[in-house]
Amino acid sequence: xxxxxxxxxxxxxGKLHLGHWVGSVENRVAMQKEYDCYFxxxxxxxxxxxxNHPSEVRQHVFDVTLDYLAAGIDPNLSTIFIQSEVPxxxxxxxxxxxxxxxxxxxxxPTLKDEIxxxxxxxxxxxxxxxxxxxxxxxxxxxxxDVVPVGEDQLPHLELAxxxxxxFNILYCNVDPHVSDEAMTQxxxxxxxxKSKLGKVKRLVGLGGPNAQGQLCKMSKSLNNAxxxxxxxxxxYQKVMSIYTDPQRVRATDPGKIDNNxxxxxxxxxxxxxxxxxxxxxxxxxxxxxxxxxxxxxxxAIISLLQPMQERRKQYKNDKDSVLEIxxxxxxxxxxxxxxxxxxxxxxxxxxxxxxxxxxx
Ligand code: TRP
Numbered sequence: 001x002x003x004x005x006x007x008x009x010x011x012x013x014g015k016l017h018l019g020h021w022v023g024s025v026e027n028r029v030a031m032q033k034e035y036d037c038y039f040x041x042x043x044x045x046x047x048x049x050x051x052n053h054p055s056e057v058r059q060h061v062f063d064v065t066l067d068y069l070a071a072g073i074d075p076n077l078s079t080i081f082i083q084s085e086v087p088x089x090x091x092x093x094x095x096x097x098x099x100x101x102x103x104x105x106x107x108x109p110t111l112k113d114e115i116x117x118x119x120x121x122x123x124x125x126x127x128x129x130x131x132x133x134x135x136x137x138x139x140x141x142x143x144x145d146v147v148p149v150g151e152d153q154l155p156h157l158e159l160a161x162x163x164x165x166x167f168n169i170l171y172c173n174v175d176p177h178v179s180d181e182a183m184t185q186x187x188x189x190x191x192x193x194k195s196k197l198g199k200v201k202r203l204v205g206l207g208g209p210n211a212q213g214q215l216c217k218m219s220k221s222l223n224n225a226x227x228x229x230x231x232x233x234x235x236y237q238k239v240m241s242i243y244t245d246p247q248r249v250r251a252t253d254p255g256k257i258d259n260n261x262x263x264x265x266x267x268x269x270x271x272x273x274x275x276x277x278x279x280x281x282x283x284x285x286x287x288x289x290x291x292x293x294x295x296x297x298x299x300a301i302i303s304l305l306q307p308m309q310e311r312r313k314q315y316k317n318d319k320d321s322v323l324e325i326x327x328x329x330x331x332x333x334x335x336x337x338x339x340x341x342x343x344x345x346x347x348x349x350x351x352x353x354x355x356x357x358x359x360x
Pocket of ligand 1: 009
């Protein structure tokens with residue numbers, strides 16, 4: 001029996017950090033035996049912000065691949081591939097872009113947040129607003145059963161669902177009353193994809209609250225991240241720098257647990273639940289110091305990253321074998337994406353010739 005299919009991926013704009021791990025990568029590693037997994041390196045999507053830095057994008061393609069391999073994604077089980085080397089994705093983007101209204105794209109909350117957070121004003125490129133459409137082409141080209149992502153990606157999946165439904169109704173004679181689950185059974189080409197969120201939907205960063213009193217999410221641009229590639233000393237120093245309430249006076253105003261990055265991290269990364277429970281109790285009564293709790297946390301994170309460091313060593317100085325993994329993955333990805341594209345062309349009556357993608 002064929003395995004169900006999984007697709008997800010990353011925009012290569014930096015190395016992967018602990019937020020990526022708990023948000024999605026951990027799920028991917030755990031699911032790769034039961035699912036036929038496809039992991040996309042969305043290098044063209046990276047150009048939405050890196051148009052002036054092409055060689056950085058290239059470097060990050062390798063960095064993220066190395067992070068995947070280090071994290072435990074097995075290239076013999078899973079397919080890691082490069083977006084721009086799968087032409088069917090660009091072609092589907094063109095078609096899908098005509099199936100969504102411009103105002104629908106602009107209502108996407110993730111797009112709006114990015115425009116605000118990156119201070120883009122009205123200077124964003126046309127390609128920037130096109131990227132949610134290209135992301136649904138990334139997804140639908142593989143007709144996956146499940147897409148594990150962080151919470152911020154859900155609006156894109158919603159759009160993928162809308163386009164899948166629209167395509168199935170318009171071009172596959174599917175009755176508009178058919179439920180999402182029954183779409184393919186009813187003759188639809190595209191499944192309505194299911195999302196899968198990680199253990200921690202939005203991991204906070206190492207810093208304290210912002211001016212609005214909110215904890216920021218872990219991100220490269222906020223310089224508040226622990227990377228999967230950080231060595232033990234770096235992890236230790238970063239953990240020691242985690243924000244703890246400066247107002248806290250152990251005897252008179254003991255620590256809070258809620259919304260405290262120290263404890264959010266313990267809950268996310270320390271497998272010793274009994275220790276956590278006891279320490280939280282003490283912390284609230286001012287009976288345990290920050291340093292002790294941070295040391296414990298550093299140990300937990302270091303032992304999570306330890307096996308990753310071992311696997312990383314294997315590939316680190318061997319760019320050729322990393323490139324070979326990407327090439328094999330890209331060839332495999334093209335087989336499936338080309339198949340989807342030819343079915344799409346048939347459905348939209350634009351099937352004139354057949355073709356084959358080859359790599360030398
Ligand atoms: N936008 C995603 C991110 O920045 C990366 C991505 C691109 C993706 N294409 C995808 C994720 C398809 C899931 C499915 O993290």
